[in-house]
Amino acid sequence: MKAIHLKKNAKNYTIIGGFRKRRAFLLFLLPSLAGVTLFVLLPFLDVVKRSFQTAVTGEFTGIKNYGVIFHNQAFLLAVKNTARFTVVCIPLLVLVGLLVAFPLSTMKEAGLIKSVYLFPLAMPTATIVLVWKMVFYRQGFLNLFFTKLGEITGLWGTVTIDYLGTKASFWVLVGSYLWKNTGYTVVLWLAGILSIPNELIEAARVDGAGRWKCIRYIILPNLKGSFYTIVILSFLNSFKIYREAYLVAGSYPQEDIYLLQHLFNNWFVNLEFDKMAAAAVCVGVVLFGAIMLLQRLWDRT
């Protein structure tokens, strides 16, 4: 994302005039910029305007819509759930990815295992919905597994947890997020680990650092850049969990997995554009702030 950095050294080669460059830049960018302006930027300004108006008549109402959504039970619930999901999932994903990537980085057979971890990324959500239902329903595979485990160890009897209808649904969602995104994270961590020069680690070894000291003082500090990348991308992908949630549990799922995405969709279906506009502006501003903050942190490393 620090991609904002554009060819620092390009300045040293300004044999060709700035005018020609500026013209070429504009011409190459024009189609995209026009499209983005027409399809995203202008309409978003319209949304900002609408967030201060009533939905049907378009009367100016000041910040009333914002007041309404902040007293709206559904909105507060959705914000809480989405925030909880993000806060639980991202550290978990980052950690799991690292735990898989470390041993993989020293292995010759890494390719195949990496492919297996990556494959869920390629699986369309719709294809696994039925499988998810088979696994997580009250009499599904997961409970079967736990019951069998209980029989073998003799510690507990039949397990009949309803994973989709109780608080457990949240963890089902966390699980499917991990299932889908671990491969992605592993690839990024691996790229980070492999880009650390070998000499650095060997030098530390020669100086008598053990395996753990190498990890603690050489590898981890060098992975800071990858860390920010992974956090941002995991964040981006965490919004796509809506697909699983919607397909498995519908528009009004168990209340622990009622996410902002559900709410926006339901508002859209019910044509409640005033609330939607206000909420879109709020979420947009919060995300913008979060992205900028992360980018600042990133630039510092």
Next chain:
Amino acid sequence: MKKGRKLMKDKRIIGNVFIGYLRTALTCLCLLLPAILIVLPVLLILTGSVMDSLEMKAYLLPAFGGGEGFIQWKLMPDYPTFEHFGRLLFMTPSFFVLFWNSVKLVCCILIGQLIVGVPAAWAFAAYSVRGSRALFALYVVLMLLPFQVTMLSSYLVLDRLSLMNTHGAIILPAVFSTFPIFLSYGGFRALPPQLMEAARIDGAGELLIFVKIGLPLGKSGLLSAIVLGFLEYWNLMEQPLAFLEDKALWPLSLYLPEISWMQAGFALCASFITLIPAAFVFVLGQDYLEQGIIYSGLKE
């Protein structure tokens, strides 16, 4: 005495080697176990798609039909059959309609993204003009905004252009997505600026430089944009759900969940066929997929 010590040393080396192997084997096992968990759904889809309906119903009844006991499964069906494939491929024309909808949407979006996005990525990578950094930052933010935040604004435009309930409503906004620009930018940025400068001194125009130098040398970014884009849009859900009312226009990804559990074999078979193109692209383009993931998180 001396010989004995050497023997002991040899033994220790052999022991170390053995422990080393053991450790590798153990880590392999630790990594493979979750991996097996990951591919289990694929196995379930595969076996389910060739399982006889009655057999399947007996297995699934506890979970879906309120029967006693637990769901069951057999990795080798007792009555393997291709009836579902036959029914799906020869007797379900609606499946084909949706399949082609998906193909059409994905192809149009990817082609459009390349036409619009690749030159834009080139612009950012090859020219540093005043304001280009700020613009690029804006593009990055747009890339990270989830669909739900921009849903209303997209709807407002699509409604005004009276594109609602047409495939254009899905294709046009996706064409101007900034994600592929970011990926192609990763590929172009790897080129040394001296190369372009040398071409300029030799008298090449900017367009010629883009076509003759940029495209051939920076194609890995472009290809990874295609691979990641295909997987993303083959899985398209939020957009058609919001912007397409007519079910005949839906992509495949929305059709599958509509099939009831009573036809689980049929549904799994349809899942399997939906999975094929994605798996195909995954296998062919895995290197670019990985490259693309790395580009998407590039840092100096």
